[in-house]
Amino acid sequence: MGRFVKLATVSELPIGSAKEVEFEGRIYALFNVGGVISAIDGICPHQGGPLADGALEGTTVLCPWHGWRFDVRTGASPFGPKIKHPVFAVKIENDDILVEVP
Numbered sequence: 001m002g003r004f005v006k007l008a009t010v011s012e013l014p015i016g017s018a019k020e021v022e023f024e025g026r027i028y029a030l031f032n033v034g035g036v037i038s039a040i041d042g043i044c045p046h047q048g049g050p051l052a053d054g055a056l057e058g059t060t061v062l063c064p065w066h067g068w069r070f071d072v073r074t075g076a077s078p079f080g081p082k083i084k085h086p087v088f089a090v091k092i093e094n095d096d097i098l099v100e101v102p
């Protein structure tokens with residue numbers, strides 16, 4: 001069971017935007033899709049691309065380096081069922097975005 005820590009504020013993450021946050025040596029990518037905030041591991045499992053810099057298509061982020069795709073809410077990838085990118089639970093408290101870190 002992880003603990004929820006504040007990684008950003010809702011004001012910093014308008015609808016349609018993304019933000020990269022480092023916490024305790026791990027990179028997180030936060031996304032706001034239609035007002036729903038999601039948090040995934042920010043490093044692409046292919047070759048380490050920065051997922052927070054990728055374009056969003058609906059709930060899918062495209063890695064800016066070679067275009068691998070991940071659903072920001074489930075971590076699933078259309079490139080294969082074996083690819084399951086880490087997703088972290090998110091809670092909103094007032095303006096704070098709290099992410100359940102390992």
Ligand code: FES
Nearest residue numbers: 044047049063066
């Ligand atoms: S590093 Fe992400 S697709 Fe290659």
